[in-house]
Amino acid sequence: MSGFRGMGLAVAMLAASGGVAYVTWSYISAKRKKQEQTQELVAELDHIQLERPVSDRPTLSAVRELRQEVQHPRKQVLVLGLDGSGKTSVLNSIVTNRGSHSTAPTEGIHAVCLTNGKSRMEFLEVGGSEKLRPFWEKYLDNALALVYVVDSTDHSRLPLAKMHLHQVVQQNSMLPLVVLANKQDLQMPPPICR
Incomplete structure (x- = not known):
């Protein structure tokens, strides 16, 4: 045996x-x-x-x-996630070093560049609305890393966020990935009892 x-x-x-x-x-x-x-x-x-x-x-x-x-293609950190997940707020808090809550959805692309001496890092956020999600894969080739932002309070859309994350990972499985569970500081709505 x-x-x-x-x-x-x-x-x-x-x-x-x-x-x-x-x-x-x-x-x-x-x-x-x-x-x-x-x-x-x-x-x-x-x-x-x-x-x-x-x-x-x-x-x-x-x-x-x-x-x-x-x-010498430009490299950037790609920031993706469903609409309303808080991608823009996360980027703004990185840049300003303080929390801010932006409620305006990103229509298209939002770019943020951080410079520290000779170091430079570009963050490229692509909107997460249903009509913009098919364009995510076009930005994967120039990405140095991927930050995927998930709204941790929106339980009904977690399966949708998971599905899109899996699709992105299948497109480029070698890309370093950070999954950020955003909005953990917000109070969850009470469950609906029937």
């Missing part, structure tokens, strides 16, 4: 190490493919730059800026 246990343990360890190896290989392959695509795009931009007449300065400067953006 102990021989079967030992063999089962060995098979399980082999499967686990194979899974880790596969994930690592997939990540490295994706990184390499992205680098190749970036190099191809830079080469295309160089070609465009050579074809343009010298008198077309605005276009050349735009190509140079685009080329620099492709070579």
Whole structure:
């Protein structure tokens, strides 16, 4: 019986190490493919730059800026969550170092930049309304980390928040994630008894 246990343990360890190896290989392959695509795009931009007449300065400067953006993409902390979860209030309290409660929903994108000497961190909040949620995945590639804000007092929408969080994680499973249970300081409404 102990021989079967030992063999089962060995098979399980082999499967686990194979899974880790596969994930690592997939990540490295994706990184390499992205680098190749970036190099191809830079080469295309160089070609465009050579074809343009010298008198077309605005276009050349735009190509140079685009080329620099492709070579050194901006990285930011992406802040997502359902509408009303308190994303803007969290960002404002980080910037001002004091609590504030904003009730206006974010329509589109809200960007906040923190600078401390040579250090710079950008926070990019994308609105959480139903019409804006499909656009979340477009911002994942430039994200350095993800902060997912959940309204901890809105129990009826917790399953919806969980579903959208899982969808985002499936899009980029290697992205560092912080789930923030917001509004814990607020008093919960009394349960409805019938």
